[in-house]
Amino acid sequence: MRVFPERPATRPAEGPAAWPGGPGDGDRKSFRRALAARLSRLGSKAAAAALTVFCIVSVNFALIRFMPGDPVTHIVGEDEYLMLEASSPETIEAIRAEYGLDGSLPAQFAAYLARTARLDFGSSYRTKGPVLDTALRRMKFTLLLAVPSTALAAVIGGALGLLAGWRKGGLADMTASPVMGLLQTVPANCLAIAFLLLFSFRLGAFPLGGITEGGLTGAEKALDILWHMALPAAVLTLLKCSSDYMLMKSVVASLRDEEYVLTAMSRGYSEWRILTGHVLKNALCPFITSLCMQFGYILSGSMLVEVVFSWPGMGMLVHESVAGKDFPMLQTCFLFMGACVVACNLLADALVLAIDPRVREGGIG
Amino acid sequence: MLRAEDVSVSFAGGARVLDEVTLGLAAGRKTCVIGETGSGKSMLLLTILGLLGPGAAVSGRILMDGLDLLRLSPRELRKARKERLSYIPQGSGNGLNPLYTAGSQLTELIRFHREVPQGEAVSLAGSLLAQAGLDDPFRVMASYPFQLSGGMRQRVLAAMGLSGEAPILLVDEPTKGLDRARIDLMAALFRGIEGKSMLCVTHDLRFARQVADSVAVLYSSELIEEGSCGEFYSGPLHPYSRAMLAALPENGLKAEAGFAPPRSGKVAAGGCAFASRCREAVPRCLRGRPPLIAAGNRRVRCWKHAPEP
Numbered sequence: 001m002r003v004f005p006e007r008p009a010t011r012p013a014e015g016p017a018a019w020p021g022g023p024g025d026g027d028r029k030s031f032r033r034a035l036a037a038r039l040s041r042l043g044s045k046a047a048a049a050a051l052t053v054f055c056i057v058s059v060n061f062a063l064i065r066f067m068p069g070d071p072v073t074h075i076v077g078e079d080e081y082l083m084l085e086a087s088s089p090e091t092i093e094a095i096r097a098e099y100g101l102d103g104s105l106p107a108q109f110a111a112y113l114a115r116t117a118r119l120d121f122g123s124s125y126r127t128k129g130p131v132l133d134t135a136l137r138r139m140k141f142t143l144l145l146a147v148p149s150t151a152l153a154a155v156i157g158g159a160l161g162l163l164a165g166w167r168k169g170g171l172a173d174m175t176a177s178p179v180m181g182l183l184q185t186v187p188a189n190c191l192a193i194a195f196l197l198l199f200s201f202r203l204g205a206f207p208l209g210g211i212t213e214g215g216l217t218g219a220e221k222a223l224d225i226l227w228h229m230a231l232p233a234a235v236l237t238l239l240k241c242s243s244d245y246m247l248m249k250s251v252v253a254s255l256r257d258e259e260y261v262l263t264a265m266s267r268g269y270s271e272w273r274i275l276t277g278h279v280l281k282n283a284l285c286p287f288i289t290s291l292c293m294q295f296g297y298i299l300s301g302s303m304l305v306e307v308v309f310s311w312p313g314m315g316m317l318v319h320e321s322v323a324g325k326d327f328p329m330l331q332t333c334f335l336f337m338g339a340c341v342v343a344c345n346l347l348a349d350a351l352v353l354a355i356d357p358r359v360r361e362g363g364i365g
Numbered sequence: 366m367l368r369a370e371d372v373s374v375s376f377a378g379g380a381r382v383l384d385e386v387t388l389g390l391a392a393g394r395k396t397c398v399i400g401e402t403g404s405g406k407s408m409l410l411l412t413i414l415g416l417l418g419p420g421a422a423v424s425g426r427i428l429m430d431g432l433d434l435l436r437l438s439p440r441e442l443r444k445a446r447k448e449r450l451s452y453i454p455q456g457s458g459n460g461l462n463p464l465y466t467a468g469s470q471l472t473e474l475i476r477f478h479r480e481v482p483q484g485e486a487v488s489l490a491g492s493l494l495a496q497a498g499l500d501d502p503f504r505v506m507a508s509y510p511f512q513l514s515g516g517m518r519q520r521v522l523a524a525m526g527l528s529g530e531a532p533i534l535l536v537d538e539p540t541k542g543l544d545r546a547r548i549d550l551m552a553a554l555f556r557g558i559e560g561k562s563m564l565c566v567t568h569d570l571r572f573a574r575q576v577a578d579s580v581a582v583l584y585s586s587e588l589i590e591e592g593s594c595g596e597f598y599s600g601p602l603h604p605y606s607r608a609m610l611a612a613l614p615e616n617g618l619k620a621e622a623g624f625a626p627p628r629s630g631k632v633a634a635g636g637c638a639f640a641s642r643c644r645e646a647v648p649r650c651l652r653g654r655p656p657l658i659a660a661g662n663r664r665v666r667c668w669k670h671a672p673e674p
Binding site for chain 2: 168169257258259260262263264265266267268269270277278281282355356357358361
């Protein structure tokens with residue numbers, strides 16, 4: 001296959017640098033250098049994330065202190081407060097001390113930070129029990145709902161969007177686009193109520209709400225929970241699916257005109273090979289970023305769905321805590337949700353770092 | 366080898382990008398298609414490759430070994446692209462996938478064409494890159510496209526275009542974004558290609574002269590002149606070609622007065638596309654569109670060369 005006058009390739013003595021699949025793959029020095037570059041980029045992202053969490057904690061602290069009214073009013077109730085104020089002000093001071101509401105603001109802040117660092121978020125105003133236990137339990141239920149929904153929606157929406165964006169006006173585009181468009185415009189609670197009416201009231205195929213009937217163990221319990229989560233998970237999946245679909249479709253449609261895609265087509269590669277080998281990886285960066293950000297929001301955003309299906313998750317807890325003016329609980333919920341958004345963003349950064357060499361080595365982003 | 370016959374391309378919305386272009390490429394010959402930006406040069410390559418989007422209406426025939434490329438099934442078209450045609454996109458654009466190393470893209474292509482183990486594909490890739498004039502091929506192979514300069518990317522793309530057995534090379538603006546010295550290197554690279562036909566689109570007249578056996582000039586989506594390289598550069602027939610060559614530095618940079626790019630696409634409907642800018646235009650040029658007129662071994666689309674009626 002000599003097309004040019006002969007000119008031998010001289011392979012450098014040290015061999016090619018770290019090049020996946022190449023003969024010099026794993027060349028120690030450059031591998032370490034690449035790893036160090038990755039870690040330092042990730043480290044700076046992590047530092048920014050930690051700073052963000054600190055800001056969330058600070059705002060949380062400030063929020064309750066700068067709201068009108070004495071927080072003790074909410075703990076003991078207005079009547080009780082007025083009565084105590086007259087009869088035994090020292091009780092009010094004791095309550096104030098118990099909830100860390102006494103002393104100067106800086107002292108309160110320092111104490112608050114120390115307690116937060118120990119994961120001691122205090123007791124609920126409502127149940128008087130420790131906040132952390134309740135919040136963690138509810139978080140678990142929300143994750144049980146959110147993780148499978150997000151994953152399923154990403155796979156279905158992503159795959160359909162990939163096909164629809166690649167072949168505009170094709171079968172996937174013509175059938176999925178109207179459905180997804182409709183889903184985009186339907187509010188979460190409407191869809192949830194419609195599902196509840198149809199599948200639970202009319203057809204009686206699924207329970208009206210809750211997470212389990214209780215009194216079950218082992219596999220029976222797991223199946224019962226699956227049965228209970230089917231409807232809320234379906235609603236969340238459908239709603240998430242539509243936005244994933246729209247995003248993937250527009251990303252792929254724009255990638256389709258990229259010169260490297262045209263060039264790959266000119267080489268006679270099959271469409272499947274181009275789609276999975278060349279287009280998908282390029283589409284993944286924006287897709288993953290959006291997915292991770294949305295996952296952070298789904299933790300808080302699934303509130304409407306949780307309330308409709310009486311799913312005892314984080315959203316439900318926020319709903320109850322707002323109604324009951326349970327500030328420590330709300331603070332903890334906000335902190336958890338904020339931390340989740342930050343953590344998911346960090347995850348997105350890490351994934352994009354792994355996928356895109358321009359971010360990894362070129363210093364973009 | 367490859368022959369386009371009366372190829373017209375227009376897009377929904379009425380924009381006509383190629384107008385009855387007839388052009389042949391002989392075996393082992395190098396043809397440069399010259400034209401200003403927007404003249405339809407790159408569209409010609411995309412049309413041959415069947416890469417125009419579904420919004421394009423294409424008519425005419427593109428014949429290659431008895432096959433009409435415009436009437437192939439997707440499967441046949443893929444086969445033709447794999448075995449007969451090789452496209453070299455602009456190095457200044459992103460003809461290389463930004464997420465893969467140059468080496469992995471080149472070896473993917475090599476292994477697409479022949480069943481060789483990865484290690485052998487890597488050494489083949491190295492020698493191809495070295496032949497394309499890259500001094501440190503294995504360093505280049507380990508690099509991502511964004512880490513390479515425009516000239517290096519162009520060489521990688523050239524090596525990729527030459528990695529298969531395809532007898533026809535379609536090259537798009539290989540000199541874009543390069544300085545004169547690198548254009549000369551690129552010209553030497555393409556000049557040195559043996560045993561393949563090449564259709565190269567460029568707006569660099571000096572590069573075309575260095576590389577081409579024959580030259581075709583596109584103006585406003587029409588082919589207006591075609592002939593051998595030597596004849597074209599020593600005595601261009603079309604007033605547009607003459608004006609272009611006169612404006613070259615070695616010919617004294619004689620820019621013709623009033624020779625500005627057209628304000629809008631086509632000025633005279635029904636007349637010669639160049640009439641509004643032509644200093645030698647006569648009333649006939651505005652009335653009727655000249656056909657491609659044979660003048661010796663050359664063809665030109667100008668009434669001046671028509672036999673007297």
